Amino acid sequence: MTEVLTAEQMRAIEQAAIKSGAVSGLELMERAGRGVVEAICDKWPEFSVGSVAGGAAPRPAAVPRDISEKLKRAAVLCGPGNNGGDGFVVARLLKERGWAVKVFLYGDAAKLPADAKVNYQRWCELGAVQALSTVTFEGDQIWLLTDLVVDALFGTGLTRAVDLPLVALDAEPAVGHTHQVVAIDLPSGLCSDSGRVIGEGAVQADLTVTFHRRKCGHVLADGPEYCGSVVIKDIGLAPTAEVGGQSRPVWRDAPDAGVLAKGQGAHKFTHGHALILSGGAGRTGAARLAARGALRIGAGLVTLGVPPSVQMEVACQITALMLQRVGEAGALREILSDDRINAVCLGPGLGQERARELVPIALQNHERAVVLDADALSAFGDDPQALFDMLHNKCVLTPHGGEFARLFPDIAQRLAEPALCGPAYSKLDATREAARRAGATVLFKGADTVIAEPDGACSVSAAIYDRSAPWLATAGAGDVLAGFITGLLARGVAPHEAAATAAWLHVGCARSFGAGLIAEDLPEQLPKVFSDLGI
Ligand SMILES: NC(=O)C1=CN([C@@H]2O[C@H](COP(=O)(O)OP(=O)(O)OC[C@H]3O[C@@H](n4cnc5c(N)ncnc54)[C@H](OP(=O)(O)O)[C@@H]3O)[C@@H](O)[C@H]2O)[C@@H](O)CC1
Ligand SMILES: [K+]
Known part of the structure; x- marks a missing residue:
């Protein structure tokens, strides 16, 4: 049995860890971004090829040469909150691994929360940031010519319908080309607490990488359909006692054999x-x-x-x-x-x-x-x-x-x-x-x-x-x-x-x-x- 968390519960756990001095918000964001890159490489071994700062990533033996040695291209879509901050970390880490990375920002860089802004600035030393708008979706359709789309638009902070044609990310790829979509924490447009789509549409992900625990939205309603598969990455948050609000729901794993076994000598x-x-x-x-x-x-x-x-x-x-x-x-x-x-x-x-x-x-x-x-x-x-x-x-x-x-x-x-x-x-x-x-x-x-x-x-x-x-x-x-x-x-x-x-x-x-x-x-x-x- 593991807990399934609401956005409020996750925030409370994160805040408790930061307040205790055990970890900074910036470090949590770095771990989150690292976890996403690890999960990408685990799911798609051909993506793990490339040079890493400080050493080359191993090339899986199973990957054919022509695929593994092509330059990988990622489009990272960052939103106005900390989910966007995770996106900037992922962009930087992919770039360090030798990827060609394009970064788009939805919102105003000046208004990014502190940790996200730090990671925005770190990225700016490596590459450009283009504004993401409905026009980008309709215009050059960058995601059709990329290998990977990273959805870092919205996570647990989604409060209203997203004013972007998110379904376009799932558009038919260019002939002979496919791209994968990885969502950070949640597919944007999906409500973290209910698993319901807020408004018109949500990102259709192939992989969703979340942190510490599943969120309710991963397991309820439309969540499973939009998340693709879900990987939970440990970012070093300790299990904490319940903090305020309702008790945490639990996710049922296999039952305890002890409950079901029958003892000797019973009639x-x-x-x-x-x-x-x-x-x-x-x-x-x-x-x-x-x-x-x-x-x-x-x-x-x-x-x-x-x-x-x-x-x-x-x-x-x-x-x-x-x-x-x-x-x-x-x-x-x-x-x-x-x-x-x-x-x-x-x-x-x-x-x-x-x-x-x-x-x-x-x-x-x-x-x-x-x-x-x-x-x-x-x-x-x-x-x-x-x-x-x-x-x-x-x-x-x-x-x-x-x-x-x-x-x-x-x-x-x-x-x-x-x-x-x-x-x-x-x-x-x-x-x-x-x-x-x-x-x-x-x-x-x-x-x-x-x-x-x-x-x-x-x-x-x-x-x-x-x-x-x-x-x-x-x-x-x-x-x-x-x-x-x-x-x-x-x-x-x-x-x-x-x-x-x-x-x-x-x-x-x-x-x-x-x-x-x-x-x-x-x-x-x-x-x-x-x-x-x-x-
Ligand atoms: N908790 C943790 O332990 C960790 C959390 N981490 C990461 O942080 C994420 C949560 O970050 P977050 O709270 O900043 O929320 P996020 O989803 O980025 O968006 C909030 C912003 O979006 C805005 N906004 C909302 N809806 C909108 C809309 N439809 N259209 C336009 N704008 C909209 C909203 O504006 P407002 O509603 O205030 O007007 C606000 O500005 C979490 O999912 C995870 O990825 C990790 O780094 C590791 C540790
Ligand atoms: K997201």
């Missing part, structure tokens, strides 16, 4: 008993998927609660799962009188009418964990507050975008409004606000899944970059996720941890199976994913 009740409620005839598949997920993830026992009319339909399809008739409210009350059932899942295929009847019963015992998904959420679209009034701290809601909008229409609307200024309202903000209002854990699904608690604690578990899982967009995948969460809750994992771990494993299963995935495959991949985790 099935040690790992809990999950009850998954099913809907009526022809609608039992979703609950069966969830139940299979709960069982595979390690719940000791999993029972499907089905209306009497579908008992045969379901019985024909299951083996290790157990079956109980749960017709109306009274039947559920009776089965839940068994305290060993410690986690319940309602929603997948349940039907809204059945959900309205059964959800209140399932929520009565505040010691029992409850996952509410699909119909169990939509059923309360007319009166979300009635649902919120029944929730407690062992509940997990797992809405997708449509269900989220039904329960939290005002929050969803705010999130959908165009982002006109930065920092813009984000999915993290929205999920936190929803969790606070609901008084329960909310897992807001998507490629950028966010999990939030009423107290503001927040995780991102996303299917992006090297964990992208396009085949996960398939019918029934959400039902399996609800089952995974329910199974972990039955095993005694706390709600936030259960939701975040399940989300990570869900993506892991999809990636492990690969192309052709359907929902049924997800639980069946868990043994392999567990094994890869050393469990």
